[in-house]
Structures are given as structure tokens and as C-alpha cells.
Amino acid sequence: MSEGTGRKAPYIIPIGPTHPALKEPVMFTFEMEGEMIRDVDFAPGQTHRGIEWMGMRRNPVQIVHLTDRICGICGVSHTFAFARAVEQIAEIEVPERADYVRTIIAEFERIQSHLLWAGVAAHELGFDSLLHLTWRVREQSMDVIENLTGNRVNYGIVQVGGVRRDIVPEQHQIIEDCLATYEGLLSKLLSLFLDDRSIALRCRDVGVLSQKDALELCTVGPTARASGVNVDLRQDYPYSAYGDLDVRTILPDQYAGETRGDVYDRIVVRLLEVGQSCGIIRQCLDEMPAGEVTAEPKIAKLLAICKKASGEAIGRVEAPRGECFHYVRMEAQEAPHSWKVKASSYSNLMSWIPMLRGEQIADIPIIVASIDPCLSCTDRVAVIRGERRDILSKEDLHRLSVEATRRLQA
């Protein structure tokens, strides 16, 4: 191709919208020069499901269970943020014990999410044995979550005004066992990830995001912290039980003595946060006050309170990937007047561009994964031009496939 025109670069590589190298659906267009990425653009919006639209036709008691399903990993962050917004509008005071239960679940969520991410990162580096090991140890936190909430993924524990289940003394033991396991494992995990030569070779100084870029792009969560930005809602804007706890931001220089803002630093921050979360949960268990876990146990009454409420509020929580933000406006009606979700990945996606520029094709999977993107939470809009979209069943797909073959044969 190049011989005819005498022009070699740049050429375009599209990756996506769904591609095995990416764990999430997003459309990348890379402008390449040899193996090197000269520039990159991306288009999200491939997994929009219209949850906000559904929410605006439902009452807050129903919506909390929809919010559980905005993300497949953060089963509590979205509900937590949404409930906090509604509670502010309806002036519902959440009992202190409920705050502690919410905090404990949120921290378990951080543990399982960071371990899940660490496994994915290992897999993207081709280190599948480490993936399997990480995901095996992750199971214990999933088991605890299942025991506390009744489900592994869609916890359904938060309700406007509090939580739906208390943590009873019999459950303390399994929580304690789980924390002890992770605290014992942490140094091993740190060593497996950070002392490994191949991981260091692939991640050190790869996908660098400078502190300046991180600030300018409003990056949040571990992605920002790995670039040395001191942000953590739990520290800067303590909500729920975090006001009583002393949470300090984890920055990579606490481990390695320096901050480079590369993929390696992102591993450092997330693994250290697993240890931090264990400490927070332990502190919560020790200090949890007795009392009710919900401001209004009667759902019919709760619905009536919400129906009277009007006003607007935002709920913010520090999700495993960074700040999760819900805006709700209610106008004394059953359903909210408007509801807007800004997931943490939304703030982080733009940081892909400086990270990817100048890197190699082979580094794309790990750099893309390094911000722990969650596109299903992020996608709030989809553009469809004229085409009709319906549910295609297995039979439909089979029929379409047969028709395609016939067309080719004809």
C-alpha cells in the first residue's frame, strides 16, 4: 500500500465498539505511526440503557433497585448516592447505625472491585495465573457481601432512609475472618504484583498521566490519586459514617517513595486501598452505634413522604473508581422530575488520550484497563439514526445468518 503513494504514516486502527482486547464496549480510533500511537479518539455510548428514563416513571422506592443495576460491579455506590440525594430533598434523617452499615458495604465493594480490577490488569498483561489467583481470593469478599445483603452482585441493601438489613452479631465472625484473610494476603499480593519483573517492565512508565493533566481533566478516584492528586471524597467531603472515621488519601509515594503516574502506580494505589478498606470496616464494626437501621420502616409511609417532597439535591459518594454523582429533582410527585447520573468513569475517560499518546499497540489493553473503565455506568446517551432496533432472539439471529449465506450464494 505504501509503495504506490510513498506515504506510510499515519494509518488508522479502529478498535471496538466491542473487541476482545477491551473489557468494555467503546469505540477507539487510533492514528498510528508504525507501532506507535500518534493520536487517539474514542466514542462511548455503545451501552446506553435508558435507566434515567425508566427512573423518571417510577417512585424513589423503585428507583433504588434500578440504581443497583447501573453498574455491574458497584452494587452499592449508585444506590447510596441516589438515596442520599432523595434523603436531602425529603429531609429524612438516616439513623447512625444505617450509615455504618452502608459504609461497611461500600468498603467491601471497594475491596472486591479493586481485586477484580487487579485480576483484569494481570490478564491484560498476559499473566493469567495471577488473574486466577486474584479472582479466587476475591470470592471471599463476595461471599461476605452475599451473606450481608442476600445477593452477590445486586445487593439491594440500601433503601431511602437507611438500609434494609442490619448486620447482626453472628455475622461479625465471617466479616472478621474475611478481613483477617485479606490483611494476611496483602503483603503477598503486593509482592506478586509489584516485585514481579514482567509486571514492572510492562507497567513502569507506561500510560503516564501527569499530575497537571490529571487535574485539568478532572480525573477522579484511584486514577487521579495514582498521578499524585490528593482527592478522595471520603477525606474531602466526609459523608455517612466517614465523618467519624479518619480516612486519608492513598498516594503511590507512600509505597514507592515517588509518584510517576503510570500504570504501575495505579496498581499500587488500588492494592493499598484494599488494606485501607479492611481497616475502615474493622473500625466501623467496633464503633457501630446501636439503634434502628432505617428512618422509616413502613414503605407506604416512606412513599408518602417522598411524594410530598420537592426540591433538588446531589448525592456524592466515593465509588471504587472515584466520585459517583447523582442529581435528583423532585416536584411533589410520585416520580422525580429529573434524575441525572454521573458515574466515576465519565470523569476518567478523557485521561485515556494523554495516557495512550506515544505508546505502543501492545500497551493498549493494559492502558485502557488501567483507569478501570466502566462504560455501562458512563453511557447516558446513544445516537441511533433512523434504524429500528428490536430484541433479536437466538432464532432471529440464526435466520439472519442463513439469509446472509443465501445472499452470498445467489
Place this chain on the structure above:
Amino acid sequence: MSSLPMIPELLRQLMRKPATNLFPAKYLPPSVTEFLQSVASGKAHLTPPVETPPRFRGKIEYQKDGCIGCGLCVKVCPSHAIELLPETKRIRIWVDQCIFCSQCTDMCPKGGLRMTDEFLLATEDRYEENLIVE
């Protein structure tokens, strides 16, 4: 071996039993319901599942007799999985649409709804008899 810390771990792993429980069988059957039927008739062998935790939220159970047809469960169901039948003043639950939130069971003034431990519901037919509770 400090630069290859995974090696000793892998060697240790060789001695351990696999962590995965091969449920329901070594290879996933296309329809779990059909597979369970063939297990019942002794044609297939089932590897038992990991136990469900206490207060697990599985397939819904409905006690028709106590129901007063108040429709409160319909009002709180986030996924519109419950239908109030006007003729009989009783409800019908489309389990394929249910998201197992257990909000209806919390809401029912008569305690006629309950979450069971049953979770083996995967199938390709959303209107299967097993998935309609009334």
C-alpha cells in the same frame, strides 16, 4: 527468585484442589430446567451447588389465599414484574422480569410473598410455566 514471586505460589497451587465447583455439571447444559428434569429421571448427574446464604433472594413464592388484592406489591415493584388481575383480584408474577429485589415481600401487608432459595431459573423461554407465579 524475588523478581518472579509467582513461581513458588504456582508450585503450591499444583498441590491444591481446584477452587471451582463444577455446578451443575462439567459442561453447562443449554437449558437448566431441562437438565434438572433429566436429573430427576436419573439420566444425568448433578454436581450440587454451593449452599445459598441465609436470607438469600431467589424465586418468589406467592400465597394466593391470604392475598387481599391491595396492589401494594405492584406499586413498589421496580421492574413491573407483577400484574394485578382485575377479574380475580389476585396477582401474577412474571419471574423472567423479576429482579429479585424482595421489595414486594417487604411491602405485602399479608405476608403472602416470600423469596425462596430457588435460583436455577435460566432458560431461553421467558414465558416458561416455571417462570409464571400466580
